[in-house]
Amino acid sequence: MAKTAEVFAQRWTPLLVRELCFGPLRFTELHSGVPSMSRALLVQRLAELEEAGVIATEPMGQGKLYRLTSAGESLRDIIVLMSSWGQRYGQGRLGPADMDPTMLVWSMKRQIDPCQLPDRDIVLRLEFRGLPKAHAARRYWWIILRPNDVEVCFKAPDCEVDVVIAADLEALIRVWMGYAGLAEASQASAVSLHGDPMLVRAVKRILGLADEPHHRTLTFKAHAAVAA
Template sequence: MKGYGQFCPVAKTAEIFAQRWTPLVVRELCFGPRRFTEIHMGVPLMSRALLVQRLAELEAAGVVATQPLAQGKLYSLTPAGRQMSELIALMSDWGQRHGQGRIAHEDLDPTLLMWGMKRQIDPRELPPRDVVLRFEFRGLPRVHAARRYWWMILRADDVEVCLKDPGREVDVVVNADLEAFVRVWMGHRGLADALAAGDIGFSGERMRVVELKRALRMEDRAALKTLAFRPAA
């Protein structure tokens, strides 16, 4: 970890936080303690060796704490690390307002979308009964073409994401252009416009569709979302 040779607190914060990938690693830990594989799911393009290095650097800096498990470690933010969640939220807000034009087709990753939706769902918005959703995406980048189909199970106390058919009866099928869905979910585009254009379609019982829209906070009109940290219990 290279320093800037300055005593300025901005420089000292940057020495820890402004390393490549570090903000995204901290972002993952803002949602609660994580195993190494769970952190890597949120930064799949980061090499495992570099993730090991960044986690060790953050631990040495007093930002991350570890707890030994029977296999591997459990990583969590220290009190100092949890204060960095404010930086992550500010970065998210700035990116929502000023960075949406920088989203390239190659940035569209259905895995990150499903993972992001799962952790942003408010437990208070989950239906009292299980609702099984199937997502059928089109317009995927070639590198993600094999990950067109996904399943999500909304439970009263949990959300499960599956890349393979869980063998449950499906309540709602979502057929969508991936870019259109990402932009609606992030609040850059209204759902009503995407539905009218045929970029997104729902099939299933009306009440189940309503539950889906409420859980994912998909609004008819464009409304930028704020990042909500919902640590696992």
């Protein structure tokens, strides 16, 4: 246990392993998953994990691709257990540091099951209220749900929006995490969905926005691409 803690129990390290559970990533992609971590510390932690045999690198264009080794893959069960514990016992600990729209949208994208994707493109716009001052510039986001891909944009794409989710940031975080139900949040005008009813239902299903609170189980694996 002590030897595991020496490698795994440093600040940010479990989150880096979590990111790499979704598949090999470039440095910028890793940093997007842990945006509050400084780039200098990210470089340091990656070097430590590589030295410990948890990750390996391979050349990728002008940079590197980071991936889990077999030792790193063995930590996946710990990540799943930590996630389950936090889902069950940590919901009352949401604080200002958790009010990050980037983390929410990034998490939404990673948890979308390719088997749930629509048979046509659906463009979703997210409009957040109640953002901390540090994140005020990230009020608007777009998610393009394609039959074989999911794209996240923080600049308006050149296509028509099908569904709009307008929400208090904290309220949508709680609904997406399963801590609160969409029905109650909608009744309180904290979260609202607008658009064609059929497409709204599809977005709710794809994002896993349930009408009632529930224990959401998160997955930590790379999804295979879906054939068009």
